[in-house]
Amino acid sequence: MTSHDQVLLKTDIPYLKLHNKGKVREIFEIDDNLLLVATDRISAFDYILPSGIPHKGKVLTLMSEFWFKFTRELTENHLITMNIDEIDKITKEDKDLLRGRSMLVKKVEVIPVECVVRGYLAGSGWKEYKENKTICKINLPDNLKESDKLPKPIFTPSTKATSGHDENISFEEVIKITGKELAEELRQKSIEIYKKASEYALTKGIIISDTKFEWGKYKD
Missing domain, CATH: 3.30.200.20 (Phosphorylase Kinase; domain 1)
Structure with a gap:
């Protein structure tokens, strides 16, 4: 080593x-x-x-x-x-x-989607919002400023690239990759975990602006 x-x-x-x-x-x-x-x-x-x-x-x-x-x-x-x-x-x-x-x-068998959840308008999300007031084709209010807290956490998935940069995709594109049932479960669980973690972090004076989850399933 x-x-x-x-x-x-x-x-x-x-x-x-x-x-x-x-x-x-x-x-x-x-x-x-x-x-x-x-x-x-x-x-x-x-x-x-x-x-x-x-x-x-x-x-x-x-x-x-x-x-x-x-x-x-x-x-x-x-x-x-x-x-x-x-x-x-x-x-x-x-x-x-x-x-x-x-x-x-x-x-486990890795599900090829990066499950990003955003609670605040920051980073690449802010960049996309400035251009068309959306993130991953999700419409957002017109008057938001950088780092504003979003009305509610949103699911903004991306591709899971083995090389190069990940690219944002819509929820409909996730469905094409995983199927509707699994896509809805990924979205629900990701948002649920983000809410619990971000609420806990706030009690420690920490803001979790956004986070990324990677999911897998057992092969058997």
Whole structure:
């Protein structure tokens, strides 16, 4: 593994099959499950920067654990364990490096839609609104200003691109990809989770302007 000054930039676990490598996370196969490892790499505007932030991966993993547990009563998720010591196929040396930044999860079939929910008019949503007063073909009031709270959270999905940039799509296009029943469930669950999480965050002085959910389904 490539680590210096407590910054983990790259993992090297030769006895596990590399399933996928993202901008920040690396995924390995363990039997029928997956090991997600959050490195300390920095990704901005779809680029990986040459330096990292010490312990960033551990912070990301702790945040993931919190939200998975917080939303579990609303929907099932793929988390099995955060305890690296419960995974006997990892060597002791690697466990010391992976501890706190890894999670064992169930392997699922990824649904190829990025489920974005917006509660405020910001970011790319603001840019689109300025042009035609809509986001993903959803009509919005004419007099909104940047960062205004929306009348209610809206579902603004995008494509899940394996390379390049994701592109916003309408709900009708989601239906074409997933079917009507699943599309409606994705929209309902995504908005439901956003509402619960954003309301909790406000009690801590944090505004969740928007968020993105990625969903999957078991192959069996």
